[in-house]
Amino acid sequence: MNKISSVNDFVIKFANVNGSGSASANQMFAKGVFRSGIPVSPKNIFPSNIQGLPTWFEVRVNEKGYLGRREGIDIAVAMNPQSYGQDIAELKEGGYLIYDSSWKRDFGRDDINILEIPLTKLCVQEFTNPKQRLLFKNLGYVGLLASILEMDKDIYISLIEEQFKGKEKLIEPNIKALEIGHKYAEENFKDLCGIKVKKSNKTEGLILTSGNDAAGLGCVYGGATVCAWYPITPSTSLAESFEKYSEKFRVEIATEKNKFAFIQAEDELAAMGMTIGANWNGARGFTATSGPGVSLMSEFIGLAYFAEVPAVLFNVQRGGPSTGMPTRTQQSDILSSAYASHGDTKHIMLIPSNPKECFDFAIEAFDLAERYQTPVIVLLDLDLGMNDWSSKEFEWDDLREYDRGKVLSKNDLDEVEEFGRYLDVDGDGVPYRTYPGTHPQKGAYFTRGTSHDEYARYTEDGVKNAEVLSRLTKKFQTASSTVPAPIFNQEESSSSIGVIYFGSTDCSMQEALDDLEDQNINVDAMRIRSFPFNLEVWEFIEEHDLLFIVEQNRDGQMRTLLMAEGGIIPDKLVSILCFDGQPITASFITSKINAHISGTPSVAAS
Amino acid sequence: MTYIVKPKNHHPLLERNELGLTRRDYEGAVSTLCAGCGHDSISSAIVEACFQLSIESYKVAKLSGIGCSSKAPAYFLNQSHGFNSVHGRMPSVATGAAMANHELLYIGVSGDGDSASIGIGQFIHCARRQLNMTYIVENNGTYGLTKGQFSATNDLESKSKYGDENLFPSIDLPSMAIQLGASFVARSFSGDRDQLVPLLKAAISHKGFSFLDIISPCVTFNNHNTSTKSYDYIREHNDSLSKPDFVPLGKEITANYEKGSTIEVPLHDGSLLSLEKLSDNYNPQDKIAAIKNIQESQRDNKVLTGLLYVDPNAKDLKEILNVSDTPLNKLASEDLCPGSDKLREINLSLK
Numbered sequence: 001m002n003k004i005s006s007v008n009d010f011v012i013k014f015a016n017v018n019g020s021g022s023a024s025a026n027q028m029f030a031k032g033v034f035r036s037g038i039p040v041s042p043k044n045i046f047p048s049n050i051q052g053l054p055t056w057f058e059v060r061v062n063e064k065g066y067l068g069r070r071e072g073i074d075i076a077v078a079m080n081p082q083s084y085g086q087d088i089a090e091l092k093e094g095g096y097l098i099y100d101s102s103w104k105r106d107f108g109r110d111d112i113n114i115l116e117i118p119l120t121k122l123c124v125q126e127f128t129n130p131k132q133r134l135l136f137k138n139l140g141y142v143g144l145l146a147s148i149l150e151m152d153k154d155i156y157i158s159l160i161e162e163q164f165k166g167k168e169k170l171i172e173p174n175i176k177a178l179e180i181g182h183k184y185a186e187e188n189f190k191d192l193c194g195i196k197v198k199k200s201n202k203t204e205g206l207i208l209t210s211g212n213d214a215a216g217l218g219c220v221y222g223g224a225t226v227c228a229w230y231p232i233t234p235s236t237s238l239a240e241s242f243e244k245y246s247e248k249f250r251v252e253i254a255t256e257k258n259k260f261a262f263i264q265a266e267d268e269l270a271a272m273g274m275t276i277g278a279n280w281n282g283a284r285g286f287t288a289t290s291g292p293g294v295s296l297m298s299e300f301i302g303l304a305y306f307a308e309v310p311a312v313l314f315n316v317q318r319g320g321p322s323t324g325m326p327t328r329t330q331q332s333d334i335l336s337s338a339y340a341s342h343g344d345t346k347h348i349m350l351i352p353s354n355p356k357e358c359f360d361f362a363i364e365a366f367d368l369a370e371r372y373q374t375p376v377i378v379l380l381d382l383d384l385g386m387n388d389w390s391s392k393e394f395e396w397d398d399l400r401e402y403d404r405g406k407v408l409s410k411n412d413l414d415e416v417e418e419f420g421r422y423l424d425v426d427g428d429g430v431p432y433r434t435y436p437g438t439h440p441q442k443g444a445y446f447t448r449g450t451s452h453d454e455y456a457r458y459t460e461d462g463v464k465n466a467e468v469l470s471r472l473t474k475k476f477q478t479a480s481s482t483v484p485a486p487i488f489n490q491e492e493s494s495s496s497i498g499v500i501y502f503g504s505t506d507c508s509m510q511e512a513l514d515d516l517e518d519q520n521i522n523v524d525a526m527r528i529r530s531f532p533f534n535l536e537v538w539e540f541i542e543e544h545d546l547l548f549i550v551e552q553n554r555d556g557q558m559r560t561l562l563m564a565e566g567g568i569i570p571d572k573l574v575s576i577l578c579f580d581g582q583p584i585t586a587s588f589i590t591s592k593i594n595a596h597i598s599g600t601p602s603v604a605a606s
Numbered sequence: 607m608t609y610i611v612k613p614k615n616h617h618p619l620l621e622r623n624e625l626g627l628t629r630r631d632y633e634g635a636v637s638t639l640c641a642g643c644g645h646d647s648i649s650s651a652i653v654e655a656c657f658q659l660s661i662e663s664y665k666v667a668k669l670s671g672i673g674c675s676s677k678a679p680a681y682f683l684n685q686s687h688g689f690n691s692v693h694g695r696m697p698s699v700a701t702g703a704a705m706a707n708h709e710l711l712y713i714g715v716s717g718d719g720d721s722a723s724i725g726i727g728q729f730i731h732c733a734r735r736q737l738n739m740t741y742i743v744e745n746n747g748t749y750g751l752t753k754g755q756f757s758a759t760n761d762l763e764s765k766s767k768y769g770d771e772n773l774f775p776s777i778d779l780p781s782m783a784i785q786l787g788a789s790f791v792a793r794s795f796s797g798d799r800d801q802l803v804p805l806l807k808a809a810i811s812h813k814g815f816s817f818l819d820i821i822s823p824c825v826t827f828n829n830h831n832t833s834t835k836s837y838d839y840i841r842e843h844n845d846s847l848s849k850p851d852f853v854p855l856g857k858e859i860t861a862n863y864e865k866g867s868t869i870e871v872p873l874h875d876g877s878l879l880s881l882e883k884l885s886d887n888y889n890p891q892d893k894i895a896a897i898k899n900i901q902e903s904q905r906d907n908k909v910l911t912g913l914l915y916v917d918p919n920a921k922d923l924k925e926i927l928n929v930s931d932t933p934l935n936k937l938a939s940e941d942l943c944p945g946s947d948k949l950r951e952i953n954l955s956l957k
Contacts, residue, residue, distance in 0.1 A: 285705075
């Protein structure tokens, strides 16, 4: 029998029944590997369902730090008979199948290693509580894995102790469940598995967290005080993260009152309206949503753009169109975010690639929104937002000050001879604003979405309206030099071929670039991090004859945006598109690039 | 010219309030609504109420949606910030604004299209959340700016100017507001200034969601003799519950009422709302009686006006959400940012 052998480099997939309590056990397995010093990227592949449907949890363990999804499963923990067929088919030759042999099965594959453990029977013997009998099967297989992978069991014992801190009664039975699986494996599977986890030091300076959690924390550090939101997968945990950290850090000690307002709105329209109202009144407010929410918010986004009210919106993208695949990932709201709303509108977008950037860009978004008095949309996706990533640690400089933009105080207004809300005093397209309640006689104005002049007065003078629209374009151009610059994989371009990518594609792209280098294919690469596009983006495109644009959508939306904004010739930009709802993989990218370079462009473009 | 500024010359003998201001100081731009529009009378009543209450205009935020009514905030309190938002969405903008700074006074002006149709969801949830604001619906039963379509508050029996039948029953916003938890609900008539001004003063002084449904005839599209929202119809069918008088904090009741005929409601800010009963079974603090009164008057083809319901002790949204007394927009960065030490702890917890 062939046996896969590897150290600190494998993919394990857990197949469970949704609602069976498996997620926290699977998460614990991943965290145990992380604590052993090896970067991990757990991915929860879940149904839009509360209980009963199949759910999967995939963990890639990779000492080199490649965290993108990889095809092919080395170890399958199949705990759901409903999905046995699919789960066994995905397993690589020489891979390992672990299943609950309380009910024995013949899987019809003789090229895999089958590890049978009668988990249900063992748990029925050891526990009397029916709920525990079911739940502890999960920790049972974690114990088994710790044994066959030769991991330090104590890591899991301390993880259990941390998880149940304050609920000490639960610690003992949980450890017992872990031991059941561990003991069984020690007795039955000694030296059976060729895959090992060996302690390493590759997680120094790293944390294990999700993009949504990081962005919610970033909102707290960014000084946001009003969060108005409506529940929608996959953005809900971002708002909840803000609430969690606010409750921890933003409660007045003396009064126990909140230095924040957390409002679950009646729908996304109201969430956006509240966000705009808060920002209009000088508080940093934000909302978190996904594609369908952005569609609903679009009218309001146009109002904030035209009336020049700051607003921060997190769009955690999911599979579209329409209701689409709510629990799968895509980058398919690039255009609907960039140009959200009717009429001529354009919005600043920030596109983070990892939790550290989600934290940083959340803070940056509030500064940019107030500096440019306009909506800023932070584009995450389900993979980045909801899954845990081995990310660089968060950083904060205590000397950093918020940029509250051009806001006139009472004293400023006393000195200003004439206040006009939309006067371009500085010539950068960014006017001065006042908060309501600032000055008894000066600075009041009427905010409106109707056409207006420099003094915010309603006008039907088309020339005046055109002047305002042109100034908004100027303002957008001003922003292009201050939004986050792209990241280059090389100091100087050296190839005629370039690759452009963004967002959660980053990890798979780094792996793909290494693979291409191994194949002696030299390409330059640039990661776009914002819109409007900076000068460096156009220079990179100028420097190359052929550019691959790697995206997780069907229509090549970033390519369209580059063509529209930069007048780039379509032939120069070749799309590499993954839109099956699964995170893009390195082998997908390299195979498409290889196919195109070797002369079959139609494959690469599809 | 689409925006007309009023000249600012005052007569030296104009009456002044406690702040030394005249009524002219509370006015706005020249109205561009039709001559005789009820909305202009309401704007004028708001000016009067704010003048009498000696309100500092710059501490007021005026918000609206879209429609004739929603233009009105431009025509009063020109020293206040205004926000003409999108159709039916004023309540959410007001909610966000009020959460950012609870110290301002929020006056929302909406219409029957804005609140009973496109924005009914926002109206409902704003009332339910007890946002501390005065929410005015200038109710004329018609879509004026789009030339006279029926709105959802138009009565079933009320025909259009061109004789069209109205096919659907009307939505009664005050009944809804009471049921949803609004803590101050009144109906009035733009043509009854004696009732409207004290009601506005009380609504503004009340802490919580103050809702005023003000019948405001549309002279161009809904003032004909088959309309139930015309000046003549309302004057004939107006069934006033009480004669309200608003007594600010520290002032004495001057009106001379018969003993037992008045109800006094002390408001949160120490002022007093005194109501001369015009109906025997009137008790504005009884929710069930309030809804019953409205239903009975509808049955009798009357338009019930006056203070319908009040709960002077209701909690507002700021209290419900336990938001700090320092307005959120006045918190300094050291109040907001937990700092690098705390971030190091967070990093450690994510290892």
